[in-house]
Amino acid sequence: MTADNRADLSPSAPALTERQEARRRRILDASAQLAARGGFDAVQMREVAEAAGVALGTLYRYFPSKIHLLVATMQDQLQHMHTTLRKRPPAGADPAERVSETLMRAFRALQREPQLADAMVRALTFADRGVSPEVDTVSRLTTAIILDAMGAEHPSPEQLSAVRVIEHTWHSALITWLSGRASIAQVKIDIETVCRLIDLTAPATGPAAR
Amino acid sequence: MTADNRADLSPSAPALTERQEARRRRILDASAQLAARGGFDAVQMREVAEAAGVALGTLYRYFPSKIHLLVATMQDQLQHMHTTLRKRPPAGADPAERVSETLMRAFRALQREPQLADAMVRALTFADRGVSPEVDTVSRLTTAIILDAMGAEHPSPEQLSAVRVIEHTWHSALITWLSGRASIAQVKIDIETVCRLIDLTAPATGPAAR
DNA sequence: CGCTAATCTAGAACAAGTTACAGACTTGAT
DNA sequence: ATCAAGTCTGTAACTTGTTCTAGATTAGCG
Numbered sequence: 067m068t069a070d071n072r073a074d075l076s077p078s079a080p081a082l083t084e085r086q087e088a089r090r091r092r093i094l095d096a097s098a099q100l101a102a103r104g105g106f107d108a109v110q111m112r113e114v115a116e117a118a119g120v121a122l123g124t125l126y127r128y129f130p131s132k133i134h135l136l137v138a139t140m141q142d143q144l145q146h147m148h149t150t151l152r153k154r155p156p157a158g159a160d161p162a163e164r165v166s167e168t169l170m171r172a173f174r175a176l177q178r179e180p181q182l183a184d185a186m187v188r189a190l191t192f193a194d195r196g197v198s199p200e201v202d203t204v205s206r207l208t209t210a211i212i213l214d215a216m217g218a219e220h221p222s223p224e225q226l227s228a229v230r231v232i233e234h235t236w237h238s239a240l241i242t243w244l245s246g247r248a249s250i251a252q253v254k255i256d257i258e259t260v261c262r263l264i265d266l267t268a269p270a271t272g273p274a275a276r
Numbered sequence: 277m278t279a280d281n282r283a284d285l286s287p288s289a290p291a292l293t294e295r296q297e298a299r300r301r302r303i304l305d306a307s308a309q310l311a312a313r314g315g316f317d318a319v320q321m322r323e324v325a326e327a328a329g330v331a332l333g334t335l336y337r338y339f340p341s342k343i344h345l346l347v348a349t350m351q352d353q354l355q356h357m358h359t360t361l362r363k364r365p366p367a368g369a370d371p372a373e374r375v376s377e378t379l380m381r382a383f384r385a386l387q388r389e390p391q392l393a394d395a396m397v398r399a400l401t402f403a404d405r406g407v408s409p410e411v412d413t414v415s416r417l418t419t420a421i422i423l424d425a426m427g428a429e430h431p432s433p434e435q436l437s438a439v440r441v442i443e444h445t446w447h448s449a450l451i452t453w454l455s456g457r458a459s460i461a462q463v464k465i466d467i468e469t470v471c472r473l474i475d476l477t478a479p480a481t482g483p484a485a486r
Numbered sequence: 487c488g489c490t491a492a493t494c495t496a497g498a499a500c501a502a503g504t505t506a507c508a509g510a511c512t513t514g515a516t
Numbered sequence: 517a518t519c520a521a522g523t524c525t526g527t528a529a530c531t532t533g534t535t536c537t538a539g540a541t542t543a544g545c546g
Contacts (some may be wrong), residue, residue: 121494332527
């Protein structure tokens with residue numbers, strides 16, 4: 067049913083043919099599958115190409131580097147997550163609760179495929195200037211998810227700053243968890259801590275506000 | 277004067293001879309110099325070895341991977357920074373101000389050698405489990421710097437959480453700046469925003485408190 | 487259909503991180 | 517001073533990301 071929900075993501079893309087769309091999908095799937103097995107290192111370009119039934123040169127035509135490929139994989143997964151989350155919005159009373167609930171839900175999803183998470187997050191933070199547009203897309207998706215959870219249609223600049231800081235914390239906390247330097251509980255605490263910033267920047271919330 | 281201020285950093289190290297200490301230093305200096313020129317990519321193990329006047333195998337004996345080398349380089353630089361900062365403590369009135377002042381000072385230092393910053397920060401966030409101990413050392417150093425700025429001798433668990441979130445934001449904001457996705461001004465805002473968490477967790481500060 | 491440009495394939499080649507190894511040099515203990 | 521163990525050097529080989537090339541296929545168009 068959700069056949070073409072990425073159409074508006076890259077308006078610069080020159081409209082792929084059906085076979086090309088299929089190739090792209092095979093590549094992304096192969097990437098995710100290899101990543102789920104062995105993390106970042108297991109996503110080897112030759113293996114991705116073979117698993118996707120595509121020549122190495124073609125793989126590089128679609129994704130100009132391993133980092134591009136993995137960031138695109140992350141885009142793909144985030145999209146899933148976003149639609150999933152929209153179906154069951156968080157139930158918390160205030161925005162801070164809803165955001166941390168949402169992020170913890172995402173976190174639990176990542177825990178189910180820690181190796182995949184490893185590959186995607188490492189690629190994301192390792193990406194250099196050449197991948198900025200793609201990384202930015204991921205960032206915008208993440209922002210959208212958080213704003214959704216907050217229920218902020220027209221966020222103030224202050225709220226946007228808070229969201230940025232939440233994103234920073236989210237990425238960095240994931241990294242500490244993935245590299246075994248922080249426990250799941252620790253990540254939870256960090257997320258809840260940073261979400262307190264939302265209350266701090268809330269513009270007169272509550273029923274009797276204004 | 278500050279001849280041996282890293283003695284207590286790695287009690288597990290098996291006491292190097294003088295020549296070995298000198299080799300280690302030459303390697304770290306070569307690493308920092310190459311990094312300052314061309315960032316992460318310019319730190320090539322063969323070149324580091326040559327610049328340090330050491331065989332490739334020896335380089336790998338001292339630092340088992342490029343990531344280890346760059347994380348150690350970061351340790352080294354952080355140490356400098358810490359002693360520098362201790363000389364002129366931040367002047368702000370409340371802890372949040374002092375911490376953001378300190379971090380902004382560190383940020384300005386990094387701006388002077390953006391390529392070096394790139395190499396170190398990318399290595400830090402790309403490091404996997406095998407480098408955890410070293411990355412942890414860097415993290416502890418950073419924590420110490422922040423706690424120093426806060427003036428918190430015996431931080432509460434809540435305060436420690438805030439510090440962790442500040443560190444997350446610090447690292448991730450640096451990355452967005454290094455990859456050209458955020459301006460210097462943006463980083464400043466993010467740091468100031470996250471530092472507000474400190475007030476939130478302050479245990480009865482000020483003379484007339486409680 | 488037949489042409490042309492773009493795309494795809496297979497495979498070689500190159501770059502840089504990492505490993506392996508044989509022989510020379512240091513170190514520390516006796 | 518001498519010996520054993522450990523360290524360092526120089527160099528080649530291996531791995532995986534990336535680039536390149538020549539020829540086959542495909543897509544769009546008249």
